[in-house]
Amino acid sequence: MPELPDVEGFRQVLSEHTGEPIRAVRVRDPGVLRGVGAGRLAAALRGHRFERPRRHGKWLIAPAGGPVLMLHFGMTGSLSWHSRQEPWHRHDRVVWQFDDGELRYRDMRKLQGIRLADDEAQAGRVLGGLGPDAREVSYACFGRLLSGRRGRLKPALIDQAFLAGLGNLLADEICWHAGVNPLRAAGDLDEAERAALYRAMRRVLRVSIKARCVPARDTWLTGARDERGGPCPRCGALLSRRRVAGRTTVWCPGCQPLLRPS
Secondary structure (H helix, E strand, O other), X not given: OOOHHHHHHHHHHHHOOOOOEOOEEEEOOHHHEOOOOHHHHHHHHOOOEOOOOEEEOOEXXXXXXXXXXXXXXXXXXXXXXXXXXXXXXXXXXXXXXXXXXXXXXXXXXXXXXXXEEOOHHHXXXXXXXXXXXXXXXXXXXXXHHHHOOOOEHHHHHOOOOOOEOOOXXXXXXHHHHHOOOOOOEHHHOOHHHHHHHHHHHHHHHHHHHHHOOOOOOOOOHHHOOXXXXXXXXXXXXXXXXXXXXXXXXXXXXXXXXXXXXX
């Protein structure tokens, strides 16, 4: 499932093709369009040039000289560059054609999709319900958010209205790096635990953005989480797992005790 690092990678792909005129827009499956028809999308973007794209959470925002293209990748989406001679994949839903190649929005499950805002103000309203971006949030803001949050930590971290960009893998990885149990009450964390979470989030995001995904490292939780009953890469204790907020949550009961030491 694309999370912040994946979308940052898609932003970098799009950034490499700003300033080039869009020759055509091919909507191969209008089932990924949200609030805009295929004809309007093509007419609004044809002949325009993408300007510098930006990302907020899991959203990619691409101004195009007036209209603003907005992409959300759901669970299976991606954006990639291809030569015009390369055959389309059956899950390529929308294609932007340029003189020297194509940008292709590919998505198997079509759970989210593509929107078109008339201008930046309308794009801002679409994003208005999101929390601060997880990469950009300050420690002071992060601490305030956690201290005022009710409920468990894991649901808070993956709530896009609370903090934008983190998904299931990132949330578990950050908690593991910080040594904080994801089942803890978010508002009960002390200053040291909040600081540890923030440092872990910064480090995990930095490494993951460089990899353009949450990497499966032997020394990270990602390297062991898919092995049921497998050992913690750090202390060797057997990993625990359960469903939290509808997501498979993995942690180490040795490194991440549920009860805070007295």
